Structure formats: structure tokens, C-alpha cells
Amino acid sequence: MKFSLAPSASMAGLLLALGYITPAVAQTFQRLGTCPQLGCIFPPTEAEFIAGGHFDIRLEVHAPINGSEAFNNGVPDENFKLTLDNGKGYSADVTSFFQIQDSPIEKWNFTYYEDLFARDAKAPTVVNVASKAYRNLTLYEPGQYQLKLSYYDTQQTLANWTVHEPAKKRCAKNVILFIGDGMPQSAITAARLIGHKQINGKYQSRMQLDNMDNVGLQMTHSIDSFITDSANSATALYTGHKSTVNAISVYADSSPNPFDDPRVETIAELFQNQIGGPVGIVSTAFVADATPITLATHTRDRDLYAPLISQMLNGQSNFSWVDWKGPDVFFGGGAEQFKPGSGSPNKTNYYNAFADQGYQVVNDNTALQAVDTSKRTLGIFSTSNMAKWLDRHVYTDNLKNGTVSPLVNNTGPALDQPGLAQMTLKAIDILKARDTENKGFFMMSEAASIDKMFHVLDYERALGELLELDDTVRQTIEHLEKIGELDETLIIVTADHGHGFDVFGSSDTKYLKVATTDRLKREAIGTYQNSGHSEYQVAPGSRPENQTVVNGPQGPNFPVQWDPRYALAAGFAAHPDVRETYSTDTRGPRVPATNSTAKGDYIASSKDQPQGFVINGTIPVSNSQGVHSLTDIPVFTKGPGSDKFKGVYDSTQIFFKMVEVLGLGKTSRDGK
């Protein structure tokens, strides 16, 4: 008891006063997200759980050595104490409550800047920390819990937790969660405009997303900032817990170890352990990317790809956790984590590691289509992210120059890459074949490069990926119908966050390219009545006849031409310096900005849309790409339980709705 001389009331007054005179502690940098006081509980107040779900607890007490919060000469209280109250009259110390041993004290320090001025002055604040962690805990009893962390003798941090009751009845056998990464409704609207024909403003065909049973809206913000990344938002969707940017199915603590942060159980872990049915993970990204990998791994730092691939195969090893047997299907790009080298676990051939555990391994679409559907399957079809729909279908020569072969000892191109639909349909076949006891399956299928192409302001490629996702959902419904699973499958299509993208008119690209100054080039932009019709649905060289529907070469859901004279003019809220003609780059994905100095000062690339006009950026000049935005995201659902996804809700509720539909959760160790 370090402060026994100070009566608690006056200490509280002092701290309150301290609090009100330290406005410099603000939001560009935070001492630690979700911990505005000097004592931290993770999971923090407002956390929600499903009864029977697993989690870790992390406690921290901070003692800043300097800065506006400097306290106790930088000595953190090691005698902190956590009590839990179950809201029904039982209150106990954490060890008694969970009937566990106490954990040892851990100590470390970290630094942060109080604001940009402190950063420029190179004046960091140093914080000493005392901490404990408790692993692999469970609350089986639904209800409201109160937690109280007591420290520095008189200080308290409180947390209210809600544990939800499991559903009485499971209403869907299978769940397929489609994620269009970075897909706001504005992008769906633009994709519809280029992919579907209008006659006098009436669409002659529609997106599959337009024809689902229910529409809802989800809020995507982080726990400690209002713009999320894909790791953090995947955590919300898969675990029901919002977290911090870059965190994967953990709450971010302040420790230097990125693998000791307090974990929360994912829908895939719950499904595999409680139901025992097969789990599939499909993505057009590299498979160690946030959206696929977050389904069954845990870390503070999404960039640690090799250890994450190892976790995905082997489960958690450093601290006690639930079992994870590996996914039944794992499809995507990212061969750099499998080919022996700097990106793979221990620099080993990690295809072999999967094969050793009974996976069949495929590396192109031909092999994919020929798999034995009874076996667990790893399909890695390229290094890095997979090729984009537009390059696989329209500008196919772009694939030939690639060096992205997934094969060991091969640095040539990867020409035979499957599309999202081919991966998804084959995944369904494997999951169904492996579901020998008819328990149902869970699959996540991600159109990853909607996001990746929006980041580089390559709007056409982003919309191509979006149309491919829509076509995949359509084909999935048809396939499920054919194999007799449609009526028992809930299909969810949503995104993890938005981009501040919207179409505002058309660009007469012919006029724009020959105009001689940037200000004259802007005359090419047609707004309102001058935006005109979508020329993407008109055969090149023909008139915009309103009477005829002509399908594109890739089918009725795709443009007839991709690079018309009158192109969509679209804007982006947050972008680096960029040059725009609003033409499709036929050479491959755009690289809009280039580094003008060694220290990361990005300017519009002279090689990107060289006949365009320059728009200066809206974000720090160290950014080479656009960034995510705040907007709520649509949720389209079809099938049993889809009505639960109506309305407007937080992203974390998608986890709880899936849990409810699948009847996950349990109220005792051995049963429901």
C-alpha cells in the first residue's frame, strides 16, 4: 500500500483535478487504447461474450515517468487486485472466481508521444507497467458481470461485461460469410451501374446482392479509434469483440511481446470445438492477410505472417487455449509463406508442413478442380495477392509477365489461377464431403482485392472484384440449390469497412487527354445531366441504344466494355497525390503515387495516367495509398436466420447473430 497516508476522497479529488488539466493526452496517439485510466482491464468495460466462449484476462497498472500523466515517480503498483461480481450476489477475487492459480507479475515499459508536437520535439513519454494475465477462461452463466481493478491504494478501474445466453435452437446448418473487403454501398452502386444495363433508368438485370432476403447496416469503428483496419474489423466480425488497429482476435496490451495479448475465441474455433463440423477459409488475398488469418489465430501484430501461418495449422502453443485442428479448406494467394524462404515459418517448405498433417496441396485451378473432396485441402495459387478479375478476364496479357508462381523453385508467372467463384464452389464441395456426420459447415470467402484496388485508387479493378463477388454469391446459391443445401444455409454478404469512394459523374476521356492544362482537363467531367448513361453497357463504337441488352463477353453481370470514352468519374475522400484521367489502366493495377525522397514524401507518379490532371492528397505525404473510411456498411443475408440481420447494429453483433443462428455457446462445461 504505497499511498496509505492519503485519504481516498482527497486522492480521488486530486486525480480528478489532474484529469481535467491534462487535455494534451488526446487522440492522435494514445497511451493505450481502451485504458484512459492508469489501471487497465482487458477485456475492458462494455465487452460482450457468448456463454461458454473462451478468453484471456490481462491487467495492467501504468506509471508514466514523465509527461502530463506522470505518477508515483514512475513506479507502478504491483499490488493491484481484480474482483468479479456475477450480478447475483457472488463476488470474489479473480483467482477464486475462476478457481485458478494466481499469475506472476510481469513488468515492462513502453513509450508514446502525447501529440504531434511532442513527436516533432522527439519528447516521448515513458510508461512503466506492472501486469498479470490469466489464460483460457470461460463464463458459463449468462448475465451482467462487474469487474473492479483496485490499484494505487485508492484508484479503481471498473468494467461491465455482458455474457449472452445461447440460443435455445439452432436454425441454420451451414453458414457462409462472404466479405467484400472495403466494400461500401457506394461501390456496390457503381458496380451495378457498369455491370448491368438500364433502359430509361430501369435496370434490366440486377446484382445478386440486390435480391437477398434482408438488408442491414453495420458500424465498423474500432474500440479506440473511429477508423478500423481489416484485422480489427475481422476480429469484431469473428469474435464479437472490437479491438485495436492491427490486432487479430486479441485485445491489444502494451507489452513488447505481440503474442501475449489477451485472446478471445473466434467463430471458427467455437464451431470446430462445439459443433465439430468442417471449416473453410477462402480469400483472393495472401492467406496470411488479416481477413482470412483472423479466423483462428491471435496476435497484436497482423504483419507477423510466418508465425500466423504456423498458428493456423497448429493452433496456439505459447499459452493454454482451446484446440484448433486447422481449417478443412484454406485457399488463396500468399505462397511466400509456404515456399521455403524468408517469409515461411523457420524458412521451411511449409507446403510440406501442411501435407504432413494430411492436407492435399494444390497450386493451380486445374489441380483444384481435380481434388479429392474427402481430404483437407490447402490451395495456394500465387505469391502475394491473387491476380485481379480484370487481368484474368480482360487484360490477360498482364498475367504473363508475372513472377508470382506458387511453386517451389519457380519464379515464373501463375497463369492458371482460379477465381473467387471457382475456389468457393470447390470449397463447398469439400466441406460437404467432409461433413460425413451432417453437422454442417462454416465458411468465410473473401473478395479481398476490392479493398486492395481501392487503396491504389484503381476503381475499375475494384469494381471488377466486386462484380466477381456478386457473381460468386449468385453461383453459390445455384450450387447450394443443386447439392440440396440451400434451404439449410445462411448466406451473409458484408464488408469489414468502407472506402470514401463515390461516383460523381463521367469523364470524357478523349477530351480530358488532349486538353492542355489541368484546369482545362477538368472541363471533361460531366456532372448531373452531363454524366449521361453508363457507356460500360454499350458495345464499343455503337450508339447508346436504349432498347437492347447486350451481354458482355464475361456474362450478363459484367461490363460490355471496360475502357469507354465516357468513363465513370469517381472521387476518393482520402488519397495521396494522384493524377486522374479516369481511364482503366490496361497494364495492370495502378501505382498512383511515387516516393520523391528517401524519407517517404509521396507525389503523383508521372507513369500513372500521365495525360491526367493532378489532385493533391488529403492525408500525410508519407502515404502512398488511400485509406479506409467511417461509413456504415451493408449486410445482405439470405436463408434461415436472415431476418436476424435486419436493422442497424454494431459489427460485433454479426458474431453474436451467427452464434445464435448456429446455436453456439454453452452454459456448462459439459453441455448446453
Next chain:
Amino acid sequence: MKFSLAPSASMAGLLLALGYITPAVAQTFQRLGTCPQLGCIFPPTEAEFIAGGHFDIRLEVHAPINGSEAFNNGVPDENFKLTLDNGKGYSADVTSFFQIQDSPIEKWNFTYYEDLFARDAKAPTVVNVASKAYRNLTLYEPGQYQLKLSYYDTQQTLANWTVHEPAKKRCAKNVILFIGDGMPQSAITAARLIGHKQINGKYQSRMQLDNMDNVGLQMTHSIDSFITDSANSATALYTGHKSTVNAISVYADSSPNPFDDPRVETIAELFQNQIGGPVGIVSTAFVADATPITLATHTRDRDLYAPLISQMLNGQSNFSWVDWKGPDVFFGGGAEQFKPGSGSPNKTNYYNAFADQGYQVVNDNTALQAVDTSKRTLGIFSTSNMAKWLDRHVYTDNLKNGTVSPLVNNTGPALDQPGLAQMTLKAIDILKARDTENKGFFMMSEAASIDKMFHVLDYERALGELLELDDTVRQTIEHLEKIGELDETLIIVTADHGHGFDVFGSSDTKYLKVATTDRLKREAIGTYQNSGHSEYQVAPGSRPENQTVVNGPQGPNFPVQWDPRYALAAGFAAHPDVRETYSTDTRGPRVPATNSTAKGDYIASSKDQPQGFVINGTIPVSNSQGVHSLTDIPVFTKGPGSDKFKGVYDSTQIFFKMVEVLGLGKTSRDGK
């Protein structure tokens, strides 16, 4: 028969060939929207009607004198013929079909440019026109109709019309349609962020819009371009017919007279004539603005304010049309159409014109609150658009310098302006009091300045208007409950179009303002984790304590502070040159761009956010404001019939859904 020598097959082949060699006829400028051929039928193909609704038919035959479509030496065929087929075996000439007299031939010409190059070369195309119009027609029989316009001997323009069957049963007594003008979901998300407190990412209160019964999405594009204005989109919502930019409840023809375009009946006209209940129109715009005025007027040109106000009072006078007795409630700004002068009909005192027809006239909130609710009421509270919520509640000194008094012979300020909630609740009281036969009422209430403030990139004022709308919906529900009408009232909240607005981070305005170069100022923008919490919900000078909810001075649904150090950084897809600090302008609505030359070359105003960095524009330099965007728009509904508004649909379907809910339409002249 001018082309009797040409056999029809070869003529068709010739025309087809002509069509394919004229790609210059494209989209920046169109000869005439909805008329890609030389013969035009209005309403055009794809038009939908409710049985018993009224409409005009306009036929045109075009003969371009020059340009890529030059035809017949510029002599239009006057012997064109329209036949209708009811799809059930009856086909007849238009006059026989509707049992009407034939109309006289009208002739005119117009010019247009084939593209921007033609415009720059000052080389217009001249088109001679022969035309007829048929007025005030009705189709009572539901079904599919085929129309065929024959002209130039061998040419045909076809149209397919759908006439919808009226609902068997009316399911709502009252309908209140709230329109947040220019309100995309990205703006609702931003409003929620500044108006409602989060603790660890969980909102402690929610928007009323978040808590409605159903969410849908509507597509807003025009009939002949993909970006709409508010006249055109209001036409879609109120009549079920998409139209052309600037057109109000008509299809735009090519004639010089803006009041002879073919009309379609509005929901207000239908409601007044078929049900006979009271109709209310409320807006924070000037009342002659598109969204309020479109409910019961008809013109090609939304800018003809004085004649439109006359139409709103007196109905249609130049051609036969349905009766219109004037609205029971008409509230908003726009005194310039009522004070005698250049803006009022015949320069007369138009308050008197309304008073002569039995309206009580009020000009401030005090008088509004004291009205006799049994009387028809005109409430005009300012000239131009009404004051913004932010200036009425936070920066109240800004009102004092105004010259917007609605009073005749008064050029002082309008200090006692009601808010949207005050107008809407009083309107409900009047409509209920006037509904002496319990027939139900229809009201449209518009938060107009969401749009107007987005146009000038004044994000904070736009979000203030949006929060006021949300608060108005909340108060409306409470009020309807109190007066016993809630269970019988369908409430719809939607927008008419979007703006390409989205929040992408925060701005450390303190850092931004003192940074010395534009590129350094951009360092102040925090993205992802550096966006931090919303400081709008933190009391000025205090820390962002996560544990406490503090209501703002204007109530729990509004910010605690409006100009925090860490402000929202938001982008806009389509804007003029602009300077940004992302601070709230405390002096009144922003004026971001200024005309640098006599010919309209707008640059960022040095008086607007002078400490900010300049972002160059993305639209023609003649634009002083941002422009609308494409994105689908949310539709929130509550009450009887709200489940009909689920899903994704065209804007015109909102008319048909309202018609269905109200049981409007009839299948014979005298009955249902």
C-alpha cells in the same frame, strides 16, 4: 409518306448502319434524354403507372439539320402515328384508345452540341421538331401496354408500359415522408459519431434512424443520366417516374415552353383527389425549392419559382389536369416569392394571395405555435433557405446580422425561426385537426440543408441538420404516440440522392493551423489508429474519459462541443478548389470557393479556413460548390406497411409502395 420509295428492310439497314457510325452522339450532351431514336414517346418505354393515375402524352419527331444524325434535310415527319395495345387483344390509335380529339401539330427547333469538342468549336446541331401532346389521360386497367410510334414511313419507336393494380386494402391511415436532402449513409454514420457517445466502441445512445422497423436501399439515378438533382429525384419519389435533371413531375420534352412538358400525377394530387385528406409540406429550404414544390407542380425548369408558387396555390391552369386545392400546411423559407417584388408572382404580395384563399399566414415561431390548427396555414419564416441548426443553437450571433426577414417591408434579420421539429410537430397538429372525417393525412418534411451545407463543404452544419432531422423523427414518433396516431402512421425517412462525403480520420486542428506548408499541414491528419475517439462528445478541456456520458447543451443527441481540437477529417468526391483545416466555421455557412475571373473560374477562397491547406478541385472550374453523387441511399421505415420497404429497389418504387400502403389508385373512373 415521304419515303415511300425506300423499302422498309433496306431503310432499317441504312439506319442501323447510320447508328453504328455515329459514336459522336454520346453522353455529355444528349439530343434529348430518353429519346435515342428520331421519334420520341413520353412517357417512354419502361414507364410504370398506378391504375387511375393521370398523365400527359407527348410525341416528337426529330429532323436534325446537321451533325452526325442529319436526316431528311431537316424536315420532320408530321404524319407520325401512335397506336396503343392493351396486351389483351385491343389495339387502336391514340385518339380512339383514349376516346379523345386529336391534337394539333406543334413545331419548333432546338440546338445542342454533340460533344465538348463541338461546344468548343461553337458548332451546334440544329434539330427541327414536329410534335403533338395529349393531356390528362388515365389508364384504369392494370397490365402491360405496348405503344408504337410510326414515322418517316418505316421507322418505329416502341414503348412498353406497366400499369399496376391498386392494393386491395389500405394498411396505413397517415404517411409521413421525411427527406434528408443529400443524406447518404456515410453522413448518418458521421452524425452518429459526433452526436452519440461511445464507450470502448459501443454506443451508449443511438440515432432514431438506427431504431426503425426496417431498412432498405434505393437507387437514385436519373432517367437519362446517372447523377440526379433534387427535382428529378423528388419526381421519382412522388410520381413513380424518373425524369431529367431540373424537371418537376414532368418528362422533359424539347420544346421551348417549360410548362408544356408531359405531366405525371403526384402522390399529393392522388391523395387529395382520391382520399380527400389533408396534405402537409414542410421544408427548411425556400418553399419553391425542388423537394417541397415538386409535390404538386409541374415544369421542365425548377428555377421558375414564382410560377411554381402560383401553381402550388392554384393548381394547373394552362392544360387540363386533375384538381389541386393547395396544401393544408406549407412551411419553410423563401419569402422572396411572397414579399412583393421581382421574385413573387406578378410582383404581387403573395401572402395576400394565400390569405385570400383562406390561409392563415405566420412568419415566426411564436406565431406558429399560436396558430388555429383548424385552418390551412402558410408559414414562411425567412427569405431564402432557413437558418441552420448550428447557427440557431450554437453560433446564435450569426442570426443577428441577417437580412432575411420574411416580413413585407422588412430587411432585418429573422431571429425567431422555428426548427424542423417545431414545424413538423405543428404541421401534424394542423393536419390532424383538419382531418375532421378521419381520412388520414399525407405529409412530406424535408431537412433541406443537409444537402445545401454539403454543397458548400460545410460538413459540421450538414451534420447538424442531419442530427436535427433525426431528433425531429424521434419527436414525431413521441408526438404521434401522444395524440394516438402512431399505430396508424407509416413513417419513411430517406434521402433523394447522396453526396460523395465520408470521414477518413481526424485533424489535429491546432497542429494543422501552425504548420507552415501545405504538405506539413497534412501531417495533422490522423488515419486508422490515429483517428482516435470522437472529441465532439467530450467536454471542452476535459480528458476523453470513457466512463461517463455527458449530454450536450442541446440534448442527448447532439455534440457536447462543435469545434474540438481533434476534428473530423472528411473528404468529398467532387468539389471545387477548397482550403481545409477541418474546423467548424463559427461565422456561418462556409463559402469555399471564389470567382477569380469574370468568366467563372473558381479558386479556393482566401477567406475560408485561411490557415488550411489547399485541395484542388475535381470538377469543372466553373463550379463554386460540390456536386451530388451516385450512391444508393438508405430508406428507414416504421409503422404499418414498413415491411414493404425492405430490400434494394429503384427510387420510383417508393411512390408505388406509398400508393400501396395508402390504397391509392382505381380501376374505373368512379370507384376502385
